[in-house]
Amino acid sequence: MKLAASLAMLVALVWAAAAAGPAVGAQGRPSAAQLESELVCPVCETTLDQSDSPIAERMKAFIRARIAAGDSAKQIEDKLVAQFGPGVLATPSKSGFGLLAWLVPLLAGLVGAVAVALLVRTWARRRAAPVPGRVLDPELERRVDEELARFEG
Amino acid sequence: MARRARLVLQGVAVGLVVLLLGLLVWKLVRSPGGDLAAAADRGDRPRAPVFTLPRLDRSGKLSLASLRGKAVVVNFWASWCIPCKDEAPYLEQVWLDRRAEGVVVLGVDAKDFRSDARGFAGRYDLTYPLAYDGPGATLPSYGVTGFPETYVLDRQGRVVEAFVGSIDSSQEHVRLREAIDRALRS
Numbered sequence: 001m002k003l004a005a006s007l008a009m010l011v012a013l014v015w016a017a018a019a020a021g022p023a024v025g026a027q028g029r030p031s032a033a034q035l036e037s038e039l040v041c042p043v044c045e046t047t048l049d050q051s052d053s054p055i056a057e058r059m060k061a062f063i064r065a066r067i068a069a070g071d072s073a074k075q076i077e078d079k080l081v082a083q084f085g086p087g088v089l090a091t092p093s094k095s096g097f098g099l100l101a102w103l104v105p106l107l108a109g110l111v112g113a114v115a116v117a118l119l120v121r122t123w124a125r126r127r128a129a130p131v132p133g134r135v136l137d138p139e140l141e142r143r144v145d146e147e148l149a150r151f152e153g
Numbered sequence: 154m155a156r157r158a159r160l161v162l163q164g165v166a167v168g169l170v171v172l173l174l175g176l177l178v179w180k181l182v183r184s185p186g187g188d189l190a191a192a193a194d195r196g197d198r199p200r201a202p203v204f205t206l207p208r209l210d211r212s213g214k215l216s217l218a219s220l221r222g223k224a225v226v227v228n229f230w231a232s233w234c235i236p237c238k239d240e241a242p243y244l245e246q247v248w249l250d251r252r253a254e255g256v257v258v259l260g261v262d263a264k265d266f267r268s269d270a271r272g273f274a275g276r277y278d279l280t281y282p283l284a285y286d287g288p289g290a291t292l293p294s295y296g297v298t299g300f301p302e303t304y305v306l307d308r309q310g311r312v313v314e315a316f317v318g319s320i321d322s323s324q325e326h327v328r329l330r331e332a333i334d335r336a337l338r339s
Contacts, residue, residue: 042289043264054233055231082287083287088288
C-alpha cells in the first residue's frame with residue numbers, strides 16, 4: 001500500500017514537471033528572461049541567457065519584439081522552432097517523438113522502484129522464514145532453559 | 154523454470170549494456186563528415202553529400218543533385234557572420250562571370266532567420282541561387298564548424314577544394330578560380 005502511494009506520488013511529480021506550461025511573467029505576458037533560459041542558441045548550443053553570440057543576441061531581440069507585439073510564449077517558441085528546428089528548445093517537446101524523452105525516464109524510474117520493492121519483499125520473507133532442520137531438540141531446549149534459569153537466579 | 158527466467162533476464166541485461174557500450178564507441182569513433190575538407194586537400198575528391206532545401210530567393214526547393222553536370226561552388230553562410238559580408242560580393246562576381254561556362258554558385262544560409270538572410274541577399278545584390286537551412290541539418294555531413302565555408306564540386310558532385318573561412322584575399326581568389334577550372338575539367 002505504501003509502495004503504491006509512493007509510486008503514485010512519483011508519477012504525479014514527474015507528470016506535473018512535464019506538463020508545466022511555457023514561461024509566463026507576473027502580468028500574464030511571456031517573460032523574456034524565462035524564455036531565454038528555455039531556448040538554445042543554435043550556434044553555441046547553450047541557452048540564450050548564457051550566450052552573447054550574434055545569433056543569440058538576434059534571437060533575444062526577436063523574443064522581445066514578439067512579446068511587445070503581444071505573442072504568447074508558445075507562439076514565440078513555435079516561431080523559433082519553425083526557423084531553427086526543434087533543437088532550439090532546451091527541453092524536448094511534450095508531444096510526438098519528444099514525449100519519449102519525458103516518458104522513458106518516468107517508466108525507467110517506475111520499473112526500478114518496482115524491482116527494488118520486489119527484491120526487498122523477497123529478502124524480508126527469506127529472513128522471516130524458519131530454517132528447516134534447525135529445530136532445537138526438546139531435551140536440549142529443556143537443559144538450555146534450566147541453565148538460563150540457574151544463571152539468572 | 155525460475156532459474157531459466159533469471160538466466161534470460163541476465164542475458165537481456167548484459168545484452169543491453171553491450172549494446173549501449175557499442176553505441177557509445179560508435180558515436181565516439183564515427184566522423185560526422187569533418188574529413189571532407191582534409192580529403193579534398195589530399196586530392197581525394199570525396200563525394201559531396203547531397204541535400205534538398207527550400208529556396209530562399211524564390212519559392213520551391215533546390216536539390217544539389219539537380220546541379221550534376223555543372224561545377225558548383227557551395228557556400229555556407231549566415232547573415233550574422235561578419236566574414237560572410239566580405240566575401241559575398243566576390244562570390245556574386247564569380248557567378249556573373251562564370252555562369253555561362255557551367256558554374257553555379259549556391260549559397261546555403263544556415264542557423265539564421267529567413268528574413269535576415271533575405272535582407273542580406275538584398276543588401277549585397279546576390280543573384281545566385283540561395284537555399285535555406287535554418288536548423289543547420291546539412292552542416293554535420295560537410296563538417297562545417299563555422300561560417301563561412303565553401304566547397305567547390307566538380308561535374309560529378311565530388312569535392313575538388315574546400316575553403317574554411319572567408320574567400321576575401323587575392324590569394325584565395327586565385328585559389329577559387331583554379332579550383333573552378335579543375336572542377337570544369339573533370
